[in-house]
Amino acid sequence: MRIAFLGLGAMGAPMAKNLVAAGHDLTVWNRSAARTEGFTALGARVAATPAAAAREAEVIITMLADPPAVAAVLTGPDGVLATARPGAVLVDMSTVRPEDSRRFAALAAEKGLGWLDSPVSGSVGAAESGQLIALVGGEAADLERARPALSAMCKEIHHLGPAGAGSTVKLAFNLMVGVQVLALAEAAHLAAAGGFDRQKFLALAAGSVIGSPIVKLKAPAMAAEDFTPAFALKLMKKDMALAVQEGSQLGVPLPTAAAALQSYVAGVGAGLGDLDFAAIYRVLQGA
Amino acid sequence: MRIAFLGLGAMGAPMAKNLVAAGHDLTVWNRSAARTEGFTALGARVAATPAAAAREAEVIITMLADPPAVAAVLTGPDGVLATARPGAVLVDMSTVRPEDSRRFAALAAEKGLGWLDSPVSGSVGAAESGQLIALVGGEAADLERARPALSAMCKEIHHLGPAGAGSTVKLAFNLMVGVQVLALAEAAHLAAAGGFDRQKFLALAAGSVIGSPIVKLKAPAMAAEDFTPAFALKLMKKDMALAVQEGSQLGVPLPTAAAALQSYVAGVGAGLGDLDFAAIYRVLQGA
Amino acid sequence: MRIAFLGLGAMGAPMAKNLVAAGHDLTVWNRSAARTEGFTALGARVAATPAAAAREAEVIITMLADPPAVAAVLTGPDGVLATARPGAVLVDMSTVRPEDSRRFAALAAEKGLGWLDSPVSGSVGAAESGQLIALVGGEAADLERARPALSAMCKEIHHLGPAGAGSTVKLAFNLMVGVQVLALAEAAHLAAAGGFDRQKFLALAAGSVIGSPIVKLKAPAMAAEDFTPAFALKLMKKDMALAVQEGSQLGVPLPTAAAALQSYVAGVGAGLGDLDFAAIYRVLQGA
């Protein structure tokens, strides 16, 4: 299958590699060309613009930082919509707001393109091993056309509803991830300030009723203060900000998410943005 | 073993029954005598005051609503400390602040009594089936003396450190429980307001990276809006308030816990206090 | 002076009337034509589109609900930028984010138009009496050209800096207004729950160290529970949401503003959106 992949960040690069490894005919593009190095050797083509990458593709995948970045890559002067062939399917795997997804879906439809919003659950490790979970919004027929591409990157593919449904569920999930990990950090500091061994506490917590998979993953990281990025704190801040925006637009109060967002904002301000988001532990410490 | 059990609330009553069932020689007391009915038939004695209940006991267990209630039962005119025999062990299974536990431990020591703070993880169902988890602070020797009593009520007994350690860990755990369940409610409302099926969302969430045991337990309850109390919202409010107090005293900022506390306070104000704390779902709805 | 005025809401309508009253040659437009009624009788022209209104104007004023509304009126198919004459000055008096103002300023510059962001401090009463305070960002020369228009609506005109400066200061001011009034409501409920007379408390508070002009204005409204809208709660929610977004984008944690935003969101959800924002008092009550 002829696939264009736009956005070779920490997540995007390993996802694109899995597409090549699965035998797809891949063209990649990235805003800074440095990150495209190595893809030629793998057998992929490198395009100079989103428009050039999209021209011949059957499936066009975007994996970008935020809604304005997706808008620019799709609708900009050298954007995807300028060249994509009718019948191709756009698959946006970035985390954006549902309203962004619906707006992009409408633009795609005007050009005769299919649309899926398909943000993923899972971080860098899962991207490398092709074990991501796709949360898909859009038409079932478009999903069937894009499935060979998604299957090369994801172990589970959930079709959740029409355009926007994938983004809705992704924001709601990340809200909970961001809050659970901050609450874990609060509890660990409270236990430590009360004289209890922090590492012992984190191990106990992971084995308790609040021990979700994400807590089990991040508790040892906090215990060791090893914040090698799997999902960068600045990206968690961005996703929490989108969730809080969405809540205020839809009329849903989000008290813990809004409080957590301020801590992630403080974390970026304190220079922790490129560490894993579990480094939120340090914000409470330093503060 | 001769055991006194003080406080026959929703948790205390089934815990006391498990002590009788295990063959212990039990004397019970409760502030309102109505809740002692039925214990005579089971073979327990009913005492008119904490002092009377404690007089002959080897192990004296308190399971009460809050720190002032424990203080009253221990130090009041007809309180436990007036009659308890040197060598007996006080076991406070209530959720209180670590400083309360340390203060009570010191009072116990003055009278030659042992002390354990042993709040439990688990709610009404686990109390009935003897499957609670004990979080124990105090001397190892005191724990050994009280172990036969604890074993009749708990499937796991964790000795966590000196007096206060049990209370420290319990508050930190409940903080996370209260925050996780509120964040689940926020996410469910956000998904629903975005047009996604609420019940489908809650099922997805329980199976995702944030699906801790408590989330797996409460997600179906929220989906069904079945808030039969396992752990009453007003008690969660009380525990969150103790955690927030403890944080401000120890100098630990607790941004998500403090925000969550305000929602639980609002829940009590909205008349939801006697429902299960998962009814926090309705606070966001009604608001 | 030939002036176009776009957006005849609760604030815009009296502002436009003051322009006619000052003798300006006015053309008005509003999305729903019903609100233009009566302007013909006053001597103004009514245009069918923003483009038609702007065609001959020297100063083009927008007073709209939110950033997307301003974007649509400026850049839409029948928008202002399609017809405005080079040399005219766009004056956006809506409350938007600084980045919106800078983006609109750049679009204006491309067409040879001047730009001012000039949100106002003051609510309906001040709009009617021409006593608003203009917070102006943009070039000094553009301000001089637009001054006759602004002077007809405002008692004070503060030139704060380049494009975006007006919006920056406006958001920061409204953040404080929203927080102060919610904190007043919190304190009044706390005093009332403690048995103190609510009306007496509000009068005392207004005369105390926290008695700012906005507190002195809203305390009697809360005491009387008279929430006739001067500034609608839904608009306060919108402005607080813009401030919180701006904070998370610029890396500034806004703990009280983010918490307050959730209460205003809850207020809109509880059906209070069209009342004055002092009705936030009822959110704490009902909750």
Add this chain to the structure above:
Amino acid sequence: MRIAFLGLGAMGAPMAKNLVAAGHDLTVWNRSAARTEGFTALGARVAATPAAAAREAEVIITMLADPPAVAAVLTGPDGVLATARPGAVLVDMSTVRPEDSRRFAALAAEKGLGWLDSPVSGSVGAAESGQLIALVGGEAADLERARPALSAMCKEIHHLGPAGAGSTVKLAFNLMVGVQVLALAEAAHLAAAGGFDRQKFLALAAGSVIGSPIVKLKAPAMAAEDFTPAFALKLMKKDMALAVQEGSQLGVPLPTAAAALQSYVAGVGAGLGDLDFAAIYRVLQGA
């Protein structure tokens, strides 16, 4: 009048001096004797214990750090209640919870003593110049007996209701003070991050609709980053914590106060506790 004054902190010392200056017969006591130096030279007596200070007094004033400190001075082994003469009036000018005040009032009544809770509005400067504002709860007759003492320290004396009313109003006032000053800091950082001059912003804010007396006082302090303590940040943290406790006990959600408390807690953790509470400005900065 024979007066005992217990607690010679930053506020208490100048208050006691004003009592001597007004010609009262004063006996002072302080936990650390160092702070009593100089009082002999002024003509006051220095007592070794609260009991000794209170023995002959007609009015006994406490100005202490927190509820446990007041409890210890009143009810401890060498406490006031051990020696105070029936008919004397206890005047607690500390900031405590209304329930504390009511409990102390009941203890005083048992000994035949009068009671006033009379926390004050105003900080060190007002204490020095005798310009405090007394917020009084208790019986009118007790106030009349204590009035000569209060008049030497206060420019205004408000009788607000029965025992506890003074504490209720004080906590509600301080809640608003703490929130207003943090919101000012948030807005100033937001404006500064948006490129606007911080000092100019703070001056504008003080002159705007949110310019309360406390904002007008603290805005120049923030502009100059001069945090010479008038009211220490650690004391503001303590008062906010009491207000949040009171709210959760009475069932009043306090969203902005609870969020602000976490910032003041972080401020103490960051070593700012002994600076003026306007140094909360630095918590947002550093974070």
